[in-house]
Amino acid sequence: MKLLPLHHAHDIRQIMRRWKALQKAAGLHATTLTNVEGHPVIAFETKAAKAGEPAFYLSTGVHGDEPGSIWGLLLWAEKNITKLQRGSFLLLPLLNPIGTLLNTRADHRGFDINRRFQLTDDPLSAAWQRWIENRAMLAGLCLHEDYDAQGCYVYELGHRRATMGHAILTRCAKPIATDPRRRIDGQRANGGLIRRKKMPTHLPGMPEAIELHVRGCPLTFTFETPSEFSLDDRVATQMNFIRCALEVIGA
Numbered sequence: 001m002k003l004l005p006l007h008h009a010h011d012i013r014q015i016m017r018r019w020k021a022l023q024k025a026a027g028l029h030a031t032t033l034t035n036v037e038g039h040p041v042i043a044f045e046t047k048a049a050k051a052g053e054p055a056f057y058l059s060t061g062v063h064g065d066e067p068g069s070i071w072g073l074l075l076w077a078e079k080n081i082t083k084l085q086r087g088s089f090l091l092l093p094l095l096n097p098i099g100t101l102l103n104t105r106a107d108h109r110g111f112d113i114n115r116r117f118q119l120t121d122d123p124l125s126a127a128w129q130r131w132i133e134n135r136a137m138l139a140g141l142c143l144h145e146d147y148d149a150q151g152c153y154v155y156e157l158g159h160r161r162a163t164m165g166h167a168i169l170t171r172c173a174k175p176i177a178t179d180p181r182r183r184i185d186g187q188r189a190n191g192g193l194i195r196r197k198k199m200p201t202h203l204p205g206m207p208e209a210i211e212l213h214v215r216g217c218p219l220t221f222t223f224e225t226p227s228e229f230s231l232d233d234r235v236a237t238q239m240n241f242i243r244c245a246l247e248v249i250g251a
Contacts, residue, residue, distance in 0.1 A: 009067040009231060012039065012097045015074060019044070019093050022077055026084035028091070033127035036108055039097040041124060043131050048088035056246065057132075057140040057217060059092035062114045062208060064099025064107075066145035068225050072238020073143055079239075090135070095124070115205030117212075132215060139249050140220040142209045143238055149226035151179035152237055153192040157209060158219035164248055165193040165221065171244035176229055176237040221245060 008014055019042070023030055028044040035041070049055040060069040073093055077084060094100060098108035107113050107124075119125045146153075152173060156165040169178050169192050178192030187194050209220040223241045225234040 009071070010064070010100055010103050012094060012101050015070065015094055015100075016040075016042070016097075018074060018078065022074075022081070022084075026077075026081045028084065031131060033131060034123045036098055036124075039101075041095060041097065041127075042093070043128075044089075044091040044093070046084050046087060046089045046091075048086070049090055049135075052136065053088040054136040054138045055088040055090045056249075057090045057092075057137050057212065058143070058242065059095060059141070059208065060143040061092070061094035061096050061100055062142070063105045063112075063144065064096045064101070065103050065105050066227060067100070067103075068145050068227065068231055068234030069143035069223075069238050070094060070100065071231075071235045072225075073242065075235060076239045076242045088138075090132070090137070092128075112205075114207045117208045117210075118206035118214075129215070132212070135216075137212075137217040138219070139245070140209060140212045140217045141242060141245055142207075142212075142220065142222045143241070144222060144224045145227040145234065146185075146224040147227050149179055149184075149224055149228075150181060151177045151192060152223070152225050152241070153179040153184055153189060153194065154224070154241075155194045155196060155209065155222040156220075157196040157213050157222075160219065163193065163195055164219070165195065166191060167248045168221070168241065168245045169193060171247070172237065172240040174237070174240065175233045176225060179226075219249070 029050050031043045032040045060073045096107050117125050209222045213220050
């Protein structure tokens, strides 16, 4: 089944039109974090999240050349309006609109947003920090794609002794199977899972998932689908990951 016409993959106006429709249908509250060359970067929260209930954080669009994750979150949300109406969710659907429009990893300034979330003088990261400040969160799902990937994989960061990543990957790894490599991105992997127990010290800046964890989110997952695979398969696998992660964590 065809999920997405290829020529719509980087149509940021259509993406945000559909999120605006979702806002109305699910009763989401919208906050404009910043404006980028006339395009607002919008964060949404459900009624329960706005009321202070511990929330699931879902984000994508940090890298503009990863449309499978952007559309995966959008189509999952469109199929789960009742869950959004009843549950506690924080949603950031398009953090890099110009990069998405141009199909580039970097933003409109040439920066990799995912190495800047710790900055307090950046318009986006500073607004993001204010938006998540003092929020109670259950888990964070940061959705990405990887040019070098040979299947889907996930980074897990949390204080729990037992991992949850394997249970999620076992359920969600279709239509794309897990990445079979034993080392991914220079780190040891097991069945598509990279388990981080310590904060990395070699990075030039702070990724979203790690900064989110530093600021109080107890468990974060960074999910990657292979960007060279079929777009429809990537979107479907991203949707499966969200669904399975919420099931395993207990949404």
